[in-house]
Amino acid sequence: MIIVLATGATDEQVEIIRRKLDDKGYSAHISRGIEKTVIGAIGITKPEDKELLADQVRALPFVERVVPIVKPYKLVSKESQPGPTTFHVGEVCVGSEQLTVMAGPCSVESREQIIGVAEMVKRAGANMLRGGAFKPRTSPYDFQGLQEEGLGYLKEAREATGLPTVTEILDPRDVELMHGYADVLQIGTRNMQNYTLLKEVGTCRIPVLLKRGMSATIEEWLKAAEYILANGNHHVMLCERGIRTFETYTRNTLDLSAIPAVKGLSHLPIIIDPSQGTGRREMVMAMSKAAIAAGADGLIIEVHPKPDEAMSDAQQQIEPGTLRQLIEELRPIAAAVGRVI
Ligand code: PEP
Ligand code: MN
Numbered sequence: 001m002i003i004v005l006a007t008g009a010t011d012e013q014v015e016i017i018r019r020k021l022d023d024k025g026y027s028a029h030i031s032r033g034i035e036k037t038v039i040g041a042i043g044i045t046k047p048e049d050k051e052l053l054a055d056q057v058r059a060l061p062f063v064e065r066v067v068p069i070v071k072p073y074k075l076v077s078k079e080s081q082p083g084p085t086t087f088h089v090g091e092v093c094v095g096s097e098q099l100t101v102m103a104g105p106c107s108v109e110s111r112e113q114i115i116g117v118a119e120m121v122k123r124a125g126a127n128m129l130r131g132g133a134f135k136p137r138t139s140p141y142d143f144q145g146l147q148e149e150g151l152g153y154l155k156e157a158r159e160a161t162g163l164p165t166v167t168e169i170l171d172p173r174d175v176e177l178m179h180g181y182a183d184v185l186q187i188g189t190r191n192m193q194n195y196t197l198l199k200e201v202g203t204c205r206i207p208v209l210l211k212r213g214m215s216a217t218i219e220e221w222l223k224a225a226e227y228i229l230a231n232g233n234h235h236v237m238l239c240e241r242g243i244r245t246f247e248t249y250t251r252n253t254l255d256l257s258a259i260p261a262v263k264g265l266s267h268l269p270i271i272i273d274p275s276q277g278t279g280r281r282e283m284v285m286a287m288s289k290a291a292i293a294a295g296a297d298g299l300i301i302e303v304h305p306k307p308d309e310a311m312s313d314a315q316q317q318i319e320p321g322t323l324r325q326l327i328e329e330l331r332p333i334a335a336a337v338g339r340v341i
Helices: 011-023 047-058 111-124 148-161 172-178 195-202 218-230 258-265 274-278 281-293 320-336
Strands: 002-005 027-032 037-042 063-067 087-089 092-094 100-104 128-130 165-168 184-187 208-211 236-240 270-272 298-302
Touching (some): 002 011, 011 027, 011 037, 011 047, 047 063, 100 111, 128 298, 148 172, 172 195, 218 258, 258 270, 274 298
Parallel strands (some): 128 165, 165 184, 184 208, 208 236, 236 270
Antiparallel strands (some): 002 037, 087 092
């Protein structure tokens, strides 16, 4: 079983549980995150003894919930929390009736570029700013991002507009560095199964956008999210960004069926990335509308003032004017499914 302690649980309270488990022949796997402490109880006992122990632990005032181990992903599963997860990133309440719209360039290219785009996407109606400073490029000869310099520009763009920032983390050693720059840590498709990185972001308090691996099944993706929650960070958004299929017309095949699938299996919010999902800017509008109609909690869209001159992903970035039009056209669709934008 998994035991989630109430926020602010003390070392003494963790010790009380550890001893209790020890007495009953269980070993305790303790993950002490900043936000939550999660204890995995591993042991073999008769089902009735297990029930009794679960009831005793559940009755402790500093225990938030006790989740039996049935599914391979437990904390992520609807069994552990039937209602949707919601949390604030700045003024945006992710997972609520309000849609999350992250927009901005694929890469932070210069101070002027990111501050300029931030102002434009804000005017268009976006409520978070995306921009990669560390870029995971398929070729080592492609632009790798402005790195720390880019993070500084992203921060200036946040100060200028008030938009929370979403940026990719590639290296577990950078979690500390990201504090102060990133309001959401993006884990890219190529790192969905980088368990060292997942565990590390699990121990911090910054919300995480976990992209689906390009060849990952939905179950593998949920198990990857479980690593983050099991290490104490429960503020996770899942992001469908297209998977590899035999089709080559689009860069990836955007799996919109992942929306109802995830909604049926998990309480975590799901965000759709129609930019990486199609690789074609002329498709971004239609796929965004379809995603919201299908029940997505938000979108992450690549927007560049001069898409053709972008240093990465030029073919899929849209202009700020197109984003404005997209958001306008999304309003009635959002309203029809009980959301606001
Ligand atoms: C991106 O958002 O620019 C990106 C690299 O995403 P993904 O990991 O989905 O390819
Ligand atoms: Mn990109």
